[in-house]
Every structure is written in C-alpha cells, then in structure tokens.
Amino acid sequence: MREKRQTKFVTPEEAVQAVRDGDWVDYGFGAGFPELLDRALAGRKGVVRDVKIRGGLVIRPRIEVVELDPEQESFTYYSWHIGDYERKLQSRGLVKFMPAMLRSLPYLYRDGHIRCDVAFVPVSRPDGEGYCGLGISNYAWRTIFESARTVIFEINEKLPRLQGVDGSHRVHLREADYVVEGEHEPLPLRSYREPGETDLQIAKLVVEEIPDGAVLSLGVGGVPFTVARLLAQSDRKDLGCHTGTISDAFLELWKAGKLTNGRKEVDRGRSTWNLAMGSQELYDWLDQEPQLFRPGDVDYVHSVERISRMSNVISINGGVEVDLMGQENGESAGTRQLSGIGGQMDFLEGAYRSKGGKGFVCLNATHKKKDGTLKSNIVPCIAGGSTVSAPRTMIQYVATEYGVAKLSGKTLRERAEALAAIAHPDFREELLRYARENFY
Template sequence: MYKEEYRKKCVSADEAVKVVRSGDWVEYGFAASMASVLGEALARRKEELHEVNLRGGVIMGPLAMIDCDPSGEHFIWNSWHFGGRERKLGQAGLAYYIPIKYSEVPRYIRENLQTDVVVIQVAPMDDYGYFSFGVTVSHYAAAIEKARNVIVEVNEDMPRVHGGYDHTVHISKVDYIVEGGHRGLPQLPSAAASELDQKIASYVLPEIKNGACIQLGIGGMPNALGQMIAASDLKDLGIHTEMLVDGFVDMVAAGKVTGMCKQRDRGRIVFAFAAGTQKLYDFMRDNPSLAAYPVDYTNHPFIASQNDQLISINSALEIDLAGQVCSESAGSNMITGSGGQLDFVEAAYNSKGGKSFICLPSTYTDKSGQVQSRIKSVMTLGSLITDTRTTVHYVVTEYGKVNLKGLSSWQRAEALISIAHPDFRESLIAEAQKLRIWRKRG
C-alpha cells in the first residue's frame, strides 16, 4: 500500500541533506539513534554550510560532520546531555550544553525552540507505513511537528519497539528516506560494579520491597544494584524509567519483573530511550512487554509518581552540607548533564511508599593525586545544582544512608558528615561550625 510512496521518497543521503541550509537548527538524534550515513553526507557539504546548529545528546560513536570541522565554523553541537565524547568537545569549545529538566524537552521544542530539519535513525517501515523510532523515543515526535523537513535513515538492525504513543512516525510525515543498510547500533557496556559500588548498593537494596517500581540510571552503582536485585528474593517488580539499560534485562531474566503491581502501564516496562549492549537491543526487538513513550510521559513527576513504591536511584558528583546535589559538573567543567534526575527525585518522593536515593562514593582523587571529599561544606565554585536541598530524600555513600527530608540545617550537616569518609569528618565539623550549622551536643 505504501511501497510507491516509499519508492518516491527514497533518495541518496547526499540528495536528502540538500534541504539543510546555513543557520538551520537540525534535531540530530539521541544516544544510540544517531544517523551516521546522513552525518557523512553533511560532512561532504561542509564548505557550503555555515553556522548549522545540530541538536542531540550522548554521542556514542564518531560523527563525521563534527569530526571534519575542528574549528566549529560550519557545524555547532548543542547537547541535551553530555557523554564522554561531548565532554571532550566541550572542553575544546566545540560543544555546548543545553540546561534541561528532561521531562520538559518536548515542550521546549514545541513552544520555545527553532527546529528546521529532523535527521534521525529508524527501524524499517511496517506494512501500515509506520517507522518505529526504535531504541529512542524521547522528544522525536515534538521535533517532527515543528520541522520544515524530516529525513529518516533506515537501519535494518534497529529493533522495532512497542510503545504507548509517539513512538513511530508515519511515512506521510517524512520528506526523505535514506536506506542505511545493516549498520548495527553503538554499544554502551555497563560499567563494572566495584566493591565500593556494591557496598553503596547494599544500603539501598533493603529499602526495596516486593511490588516496587524501579528507575535506574547508568553506571557502576546502578549496575551493581541491578545485579543484586536479580539475585535477590524480590518479586513482582515494575519498571518505569527514563533510560533502559542492561541491568533491567538481567532483572527480567531472573524472573523479578512482572509489572503487575503498577498503577500505570500495568505489566509493561516503560522507558524513553535505551542504550546498552546487543543483549539489550535483542531484548527490545518486537517485545510486547515494552512501552516506549516520549519523555514528557516517562519523566513527568505527576505521571511517574502514580506508580506506588517508585524507587529512584541516581548518582552524584558532590553534595554540600545544606543538601544541595551536583550531578553534572566539576566546578565549571561540564561532565554530563542534569537529564531526568530531578524529575525522578520529585516523582519518587511523591509516590505512595516511594523513595529517592542519591548515591555517591565519599571521596575522589583529584588530578594532583590528592584524595578529596565529595561531601563539601559548600559547593565547589562553579558547580551546578542539579537537585535543590528541599528535593533531596535519601543520600547514600559507602558509610551509610541518611534521610534529609524535614531536617534542620544542623541536623542535615550532622547526618551528611556521618556518612562522609572518616578522614574528613573533623574538618567538615570545623567548617560547619564556621557556617553556624553545627550544634554541639553532650
């Protein structure tokens, strides 16, 4: 039925990217869904294009149009979320972070931002003329609504993924189709869980009860917790998360996940985007237990909090004695991004029986080899606040966990110092005294 329309719209990558003009804003995909064939075609147009603003996030592989333009005169990368590659580009002045509350990104696009062209990777078209967005749904539907031109790169290896809504685009809304063949998907192996990660995770695990609904970030500690859940006696867990990672597959394989206690999307695994190994991508292919949604559904605190016992686990870089959390920068040096952390900190606390955990090792080693505390009297100059002190619930290090809700300034200082590394507790007490937030007792 749609084969003739497909044939008419199917062009070479070089032909498709002719619609991109100097000064355009191009929504260029997210994480594992970036269109590499179209990126190579854009790179070939470098000399005729200037000030093309590319918007995306979490670069997981080479991007030809960025790599070919070391001066940044032709292509400018504007990032929803920094990965390792963007961090290096940012330090070179070639990538710029977009501060976000992730649940709001579709609204930013619809109400505030210029979007001229959408360039994304999709799964092959089905019999009804729909292309599945595959492993990333996020904010694509909103961008397509706004764009002058929509170009899709078909990757034969992109899994077709079941969804709730806005997880597909119909051929009638697509201007050009580029066949990319079998391109595979970039891999993001889970960080190995260290003994420290396992220790931190061991404080969180007892707080999770049968029937809880889980949100995990990525990294060693969430990976450790996922492994512990898979090996635990927990049952009937649900999943409502922003990012789908390998750890969830392990939990499902171990029989821990049914989703039957969820109040929303009962029996289904809800997510906005996924990145991991081939194990994850194979798990996602045509799996009816999955429900991919735009991020203004997955991350909206009101929606997520309707699931009882929502457990949110996220990492941080530092926290001060007031309870403010920085999860995105080291001083003024951008490391990652705020993503949906604040969304889920709020959602979990507002869930009936829900709990939010901010997890971090108590120390780090700086460039000079000196061990420093991640619990600070005040934030490092330039550090960005991801979670305000009023929103933070539980904080966990390898020395324990504390609940900050409702505590006064001196109680917060006392609680946080109690889970700091012992070598820094006396100096933190001295600094708390200077700040007049330490109360001598007995």
C-alpha cells in the same frame, strides 16, 4: 501510492540538500543516531554556513560534521547532555552545552522557545503498512518533527522494530518529507565495568531500602547497575520499571524473574522507558519481546505527575558531590560540564511524591586528586562555578559506602550532621565544625 512512496526515497546526499544556511538540525539523543545523514551533511562542508546541530548523550565514536569541520566553518554542534564522546569534543572546544531538564524539551519546541528546521529521525524498518518504530530513542521526536520545516527519516535495519503496544513508539512513512536507507554500522553499545568494593557496599545499603513491588528508575552508572544485580540475586519479587533509560540492569532483573511490572498502577505488566542503551542482547530483547514494553515520549515517561501515581517508586542516580545543606552537584567539575541533569530531577521529585517512594543520590565518600590525596565528595558547600543540579529541597536520601542519610524533614544542622556521619571518617570532624559554625 507506490509512486508517491518512491518519490520520498532519496539518497542521503539528496536529502541533506534540504539543509540551508543558518538552519537548526536535530540529530536526536542517546544511542539512536542518523549516521548516513550525518556523513552526507558533513560532505556539504564549505557549501553551507552557520548550520547548528543539536543532539546529546552520543555514545558512538564519531560525529562526522564535527570531526570533518573542526574549524567550524560550516557546522557547530550543541549538546543537551554531555556523553563520553562529547567530553572529548568538549576538551577540543567542539561542543556547546545547553542546560535543560529533559521533560521540558517538548515545551521548548512546541511553544517556539527553540526551533528545529530539519529533523534527522532514525527509525526501524517499516512494516507492511508503512509504520516504523523509533528504535532505541523515542526522545521527544514527535514533538520535534511536528514543529520542523523538513522531516527526514533514516531507516536503520539494525534498530529494534517495536512500535509500542499502543503505537507510542510508532511513526509512519507518510510523516516524513524524505526517507533514506542504507547499510549501517552495528548499534553503539554501552557497557559497565565490574563493580568495585565501594560500589558493592553502596548498592547493598540501597537494596535494603527496596521493597517487593518497587518501581525502579535506574541511572546508567555503576551503582544503579550493581543495585540491579543484587536485586536479581535477592528474594525481592514483582519489581517494575519506569525509567528514563532502559539498560542491561533491567534485562538482568527480567532474566532472574524479578521484573514483572505486576504491581504498577501505570502501564501494568510493561516496562516504561524513553531511551535504550546497553548491549546487543538488550536491543535483541526489545526486538523479540515487544509486548513487554511501553516506550514513550520524554514528557510521558518523565512526567512527575505520572510517576507519582505509582507506589514505591525508587529512583537511584549517581552524583559528583553533595553539600551539607543537601544540595547536589550531579554533572560538573567546576565549570567543566561532565554530563547533564537529564531526568534526575524528574525522578527525584516523582519518587518523593510517590506513596512509599524514595529517591537516592549515590556517591563514593571520596575521590583521589591528581596528587594522590583524598578529597571528600561531601563538602561544606558547592564551590563557586560548580553546578547545583538538584536543590536541597528535592534530595531525600544520600548514600555512600558509610551509610544512608535521610534528609527530608530535617533542619539544616540535622542535615549537616546526617551527611557528616556518612562521610569518610577523615573528613567528619571538619564537616561537623563547619556545621556548628554556620547552622543553628
């Protein structure tokens, strides 16, 4: 057994010899990143051809296969979800975007709609029995590597070691064809700016809608974080977590004694999540208190049916713009991709179907254009070229600093009037005029 274990352990340079011309290589998603294998694969520039790298929401400052091959002689990078760093790559023409709902990814791999030839899977240090945790990015790893030709585990000594209370976040060394290890950089951190006056006003309005025992799904923007901060200072109690990405927002609630998960009908007593992204303190919390969490595959966490089995699910996400019918653009500026849909539709629908649940799209009423003038983020219609991220039938509540509009059960005209009422005052008459002319 020891001899077999040792033969799996190879250098990163040896492991990436498994990558062939024309292969699809999966790097994973979020703050988990196979940095040793990425560096080693970049060293094969000019040796391999047409290797396609798939990842998303990368928050570390560098992907070596991209930066060392800007001519794309050997490597092309594809993203499910544009993160801050990937936006910079996009401006240089070095990333190709692939739209997808995250919950659909396992089906795409499992049913052969897309393929993975080689999986670079970041894992935590193994325990005495050879089990590793999936660190801060459970993602869809199990489905992906079960469909892959070659599986390479990269042991990152800095990843939290939790494996899930029922093994939901666990893999075994025997499941890998090769294992690499070595010294890693500190884990990439995601910080939040201090909330501005507008963020605070929106968050205050949303917090008024959140009852005791609510199960929270919080996006990663400024408003969701501010909502958590206000909840931590409020009299709310017995809050729960079932979210795509666990962040410092939930850590703040836990430190305030508000996050107990005590009323959840699913995973009672535990916070459920798929990715982790935040401060080192957040990662230490996951490592030191593993019994508090139920990390799971993306199709477990993002399952609309599972979310809807819980009461009072509150989903809070940011948006770019909303039109008067209630359609939301949450991810693009014209044809320029800013992020991705992620799990927004999953949690909006899950909250809609939850008893007492509410799904919120939160956005500033306006933004400043380059010439300093204001533009309304509530618009007559989503402009051609921009994305409709969530259809009008799925948007339940929209919040700006001027109020909360409830759209469900309303006609087109009533929706338009409700949305115009929470737009910036300078734009309300223009929006109402459009509504009168187009909706009856």
